[in-house]
Amino acid sequence: MKITDIIKPLDLKVISGHNGLSNEISGGYVSDLLSDVMGYAKEGEIWITLQTHQNIIAVASLKDVSAIIIVKGAVPETDTIVKSNIENIPVLSTDLDTFNITGCLFELLKME
Amino acid sequence: MQFRHKIAGGDFAKAGNVASSLKKVLRQLNIDHTVSKRIVIALYEGEVNVVAHAYSGVIEVEIDEEKVKINITDKGPGIIDIEKAMKEGYSTATSQVREMGFGAGMGLSNMKKNSDLMKISSVPGEGTIVELLNYIRPDAR
Ligand SMILES: Nc1ncnc2c1ncn2[C@@H]1O[C@H](COP(=O)(O)OP(=O)(O)O)[C@@H](O)[C@H]1O
Ligand SMILES: [Mg+2]
Numbered sequence: 301m302k303i304t305d306i307i308k309p310l311d312l313k314v315i316s317g318h319n320g321l322s323n324e325i326s327g328g329y330v331s332d333l334l335s336d337v338m339g340y341a342k343e344g345e346i347w348i349t350l351q352t353h354q355n356i357i358a359v360a361s362l363k364d365v366s367a368i369i370i371v372k373g374a375v376p377e378t379d380t381i382v383k384s385n386i387e388n389i390p391v392l393s394t395d396l397d398t399f400n401i402t403g404c405l406f407e408l409l410k411m412e
Numbered sequence: 413m414q415f416r417h418k419i420a421g422g423d424f425a426k427a428g429n430v431a432s433s434l435k436k437v438l439r440q441l442n443i444d445h446t447v448s449k450r451i452v453i454a455l456y457e458g459e460v461n462v463v464a465h466a467y468s469g470v471i472e473v474e475i476d477e478e479k480v481k482i483n484i485t486d487k488g489p490g491i492i493d494i495e496k497a498m499k500e501g502y503s504t505a506t507s508q509v510r511e512m513g514f515g516a517g518m519g520l521s522n523m524k525k526n527s528d529l530m531k532i533s534s535v536p537g538e539g540t541i542v543e544l545l546n547y548i549r550p551d552a553r
């Protein structure tokens with residue numbers, strides 16, 4: 301499944317990083333601690349977080365995650381958007397909280 | 413092949429830039445993916461520690477056919493109890509830094525896990541030197 305395939309079913313808003321929308325999804329990782337993501341997220345996973353500052357793009361890009369989903373309708377900083385476009389890491393937004401969006405994504409990926 | 417980068421303490425906007433540039437170099441050199449992933453994780457954490465805990469620092473990277481050696485030297489408060497600092501979860505990061513998702517106290521243990529050899533030496537009140545070594549052949553460890 302690609303990032304494009306989950307936008308509609310999960311009702312996600314694509315904020316930036318459009319060039320990465322064809323990234324293949326290998327799974328998901330949920331954390332708001334950057335070192336936790338650095339240490340344990342795997343390549344191709346979607347990273348779900350409430351962090352919105354630009355350092356999430358550095359982490360996402362170093363770890364080759366497929367996209368970032370920002371929860372609870374939070375709006376990322378301008379620097380985050382700029383960097384996500386440079387690194388081609390899609391930043392997606394949901395109004396749902398972490399528990400609910402993770403559940404929905406889990407169900408969707410399970411169907412594959 | 414050698415590189416040298418300067419790091420400014422407190423400059424979170426640039427945190428990760430050195431790791432990101434090394435990642436590109438390792439890719440160009442066709443270094444094994446698993447090996448380069450570990451190096452990048454260890455360097456990122458070391459770089460962030462200078463930004464979060466020290467005043468300024470220098471990162472030196474040396475690559476040969478056998479290994480990647482990274483020295484991170486900073487001027488800063490130093491680490492008084494290195495053993496305690498290595499414990500997962502121990503952090504002296506400010507609440508502001510924690511709110512950003514840094515300061516989980518996992519940095520040094522991530523560095524340990526993702527390097528083949530790690531050495532920390534520190535003079536409290538002066539600074540810290542972290543040496544990281546990774547062998548390029550995954551089976552050389
Ligand atoms: N370069 C450094 N200079 C001074 N103190 C450091 C340095 N690196 C690590 N430390 C100390 O060790 C602690 C643990 O480091 P680490 O495991 O990276 O966790 P974190 O950076 O999330 O606090 C830090 O909170 C800090 O007190
Ligand atoms: Mg740290």
